[in-house]
Amino acid sequence: MSRDKAIATPSQTKMYLAKYGFTFKKSLGQNFIIDVNVLTNILKAAGVTKDTGAIEIGPGMGALTEQLALHSENVLAFEIDQRLAPILSDTLADYSNISIVYHDVLKADLQKIITQHFKPNQRLKLVANLPYYVTTPIITKLLMAHLPLESITVMIQKEVADRMAAQPNSKSYGSLSIAIQYYATAQVVLNVPKTVFMPQPNVDSSVLHLTYREEPAVHVEDESSFFALVQASFGQRRKTLRNNLSRHFKGRYDKDAIEAKLRSAGIDGTRRAESLSITEFAHLANQFTT
Template structure:
């Protein structure tokens, strides 16, 4: 049966039949606007040669659109209360497979190798709860998975930070991390009225095109990201003070390293470019 998963009453009836109540702790808000998911699926640009790894299928409204377009969709869902719901709403799609568990703890390399290995490329699509947006995105990127693209719906404020221009006031530690692994852009915005229950903020769908390899030759990625994280730990302070307080390096060493790179000691974390951090990490470590 082809359920209209964007119809409020239909979704409410299906959820009630399985005794489901929304969990604030899991940040659950399901899409009920019938234009959002088809647009997301179209913009992911998949076909039968593409495998899709989906994170957080919910009741399957986006999953269904992905199944119509992709060769196979493997969806990871944490909430066991939704397992019987998904079995019902996606029963008509034989190219759908559910993986039960926490995306932060599962062996994603193993899942892709076992379930999506025969496809020309693998892309990730997700509608993430706001509270785990950055951790999940970084898990996907830092894992260096064999994926070409990540399309994800996140809180609008988070989208602006994730897609900010390096060197701008909006940039943060996660902005640098995302830019290291890929190229990000905001695709379109989604109003809060498009969800049930309605959240207090609007959302945006972003795309991260994953780089085959980083733009810069980095000797030690862990040290680089430690440096960036410490730099933004106290972003209202100068970079020298922020690093001296959190990195365990003296102000003299930091100032000297900046001087070698032609950077003023009064600079703040958001003013540095990616290459500046790469070079600074090489000098300080």
């Protein structure tokens, strides 16, 4: 399909919207991409090649799906909105290497569906323009499910992308940064203006590239305790680590016991959570679980 007929143009998008009388559902966070250059840059950042299997979430009208079909071996897309079925059947009719599953990805058995659609040991990458309202639950599920994915490259709200990729001693750094970077390396690879979407969202977007780690970034004795401690440490950002931990462990550890744990981990309790690296958080959490 030639570039001038690509789905990701304002004229093609408007034509299909009119043809099927489709109306955007705000509750589903539907913002369709209308710029092929942006899609090309996303595929480049994702490292999609002809031997790659691609997974997409929220194909919408098929703009990104089409480009994935052109540049990868095969595509599996999850779409929650059944109203898009006739449109996608039309826009993607020329491609035999696309499978669309009409299912909520948060409720789907991803391991099972991936096994059914791809060859064993096929290189798999997830590439998507995610609905903003479910960005964090979707990415968290993808990272925790131990799927056979090499990487995740997603267009998401810029503020959230910045938080996921943030490093210590920055405003954006917080418990979300650590939760994501525990499982993957994170990098913001592209900033995208509102003008490449229809309808235009109220916020700017960024493309976040996550590469799965073979092992978590740090060793922790108990993951749930580690994440709970991290979240509590950022509970009130302006307060010291000692104060936030005292609140978190109230009734379990007194202030002297918490101070002793901090000393054992080699951490000054007057520091704020945003100054601690993921390694320091792991050392501290392990003090409370051993």
